[in-house]
Amino acid sequence: MNQQSTNSRSAYQQAYEVIRDRILNGDLPGGTKIVEEKLAAELGISRTPIRESLRQLNNEGLIINKKVVQPTEKDLRNLFQVRILLEGFSAKSAAMYLPEDDLKTLSNCIKIGREGTTEEIMKANELFHEIIVRASGNTLMIDTIDRMKSIIYLFRKTVVLYKRPHLIDEHEEIYEAIKLRNGEKAKKLMETHLQADLDFCLHIINSERND
Numbered sequence: 001m002n003q004q005s006t007n008s009r010s011a012y013q014q015a016y017e018v019i020r021d022r023i024l025n026g027d028l029p030g031g032t033k034i035v036e037e038k039l040a041a042e043l044g045i046s047r048t049p050i051r052e053s054l055r056q057l058n059n060e061g062l063i064i065n066k067k068v069v070q071p072t073e074k075d076l077r078n079l080f081q082v083r084i085l086l087e088g089f090s091a092k093s094a095a096m097y098l099p100e101d102d103l104k105t106l107s108n109c110i111k112i113g114r115e116g117t118t119e120e121i122m123k124a125n126e127l128f129h130e131i132i133v134r135a136s137g138n139t140l141m142i143d144t145i146d147r148m149k150s151i152i153y154l155f156r157k158t159v160v161l162y163k164r165p166h167l168i169d170e171h172e173e174i175y176e177a178i179k180l181r182n183g184e185k186a187k188k189l190m191e192t193h194l195q196a197d198l199d200f201c202l203h204i205i206n207s208e209r210n211d
Contacts, residue, residue: 020053028068033067061150076205080195090135091183102135114168125156132174
């Protein structure tokens with residue numbers, strides 16, 4: 001790879017990470033119009049890497065028509081419907097195939113979920129689900145969840161910041177079912193867990209609209 005293409009890649013990565021992080025931390029709220037010229041000037045790079053990063057963020061569902069996504073209730077339900085299907089199957093697979101090292105990591109995620117800082121809990125929550133999804137061994141399913149990762153983060157943040165009741169207790173129940181190699185129970189618990197996440201997010205969104 002020559003120096004020019006390396007610099008171009010570096011500029012794209014910089015632009016992508018800056019825009020993504022601003023969306024995820026709320027600096028660019030839903031509905032905000034993304035102006036390529038303004039970002040290019042601010043970051044001191046050309047519009048090409050900005051355009052490439054917006055294309056990637058569009059693929060991830062964070063930007064639609066150059067505006068920060070403002071998920072509707074239907075969008076949220078659709079997202080969780082996919083997660084429930086894929087992660088339920090993954091939990092069943094994890095009960096069959098997950099190695100001991102990964103079981104220990106799941107257990108540690110639960111410990112952090114009970115004792116960690118908000119940022120640590122967010123990371124542990126993400127890792128818990130990621131380990132289980134990868135246990136499916138299905139690259140298409142894993143890629144599908146990976147593409148949804150950023151938009152999932154927005155709703156995971158709602159669940160953690162607003163302290164959804166029983167969140168970590170449910171993780172522990174899923175972990176115990178996987179540890180006991182009870183695939184059907186793990187699948188059902190994961191589906192119930194994600195449905196509870198959905199219901200909680202909808203409750204928060206509707207409460208904020210009514211304030």
